[in-house]
Amino acid sequence: MQNILFVLNDAPYGSEKLFNALRLAMNLNEQHSKTVQTNLFLMSDAVTAALPKQNPTEGYDIQQMLEILIAQGSQVKLCKTCTDGRGISDLPLIEGCKVSTLIELSSWTVEADKVLTF
Structure with missing residues (x-):
């Protein structure tokens, strides 16, 4: 099983970087479900x-895309420092998304076969 880590930095709407990463x-x-973990x-x-x-006013819905990814088996974690800095740490999140830490990102990075950043 190939482990691919996506590190995402852009806001959900305005730029299409996050949309394209998702x-x-x-x-x-979909194409490599038996050989890839994202x-x-x-x-x-x-x-x-x-x-x-x-x-969203654009033609895509990030929440729906994250829900699909979670249903496909992807883990979605959020940087705690970043959520604290934006005042959203105590707000409800899309089901399956979890606040995490740099420690977990470090572990995921070491375990990953590939790291993609957007």
Whole structure:
């Protein structure tokens, strides 16, 4: 099993970096479900992607994409320092998303066969 870590930094809407990262992760899960494990660590403004019930005006829905990824078996973790800095640590998150630490990101990085950053 190949372990691929996505480290995401951009806000969910405005730029398409996070959207494209989620598309790639979903496609890897669909096309290589028996040989690939994807994990996503959200940092900086990307942590706001895990807030539920956002009303996107673009043509895509980040919450739906994160829910699909979680259903596919991906783990989604958020940087605690980043959530604290944005005042969202105590807000509800999309089911399956969890606040984590740099310690876990370090472990995931060492365990990963590939690390992709967006």
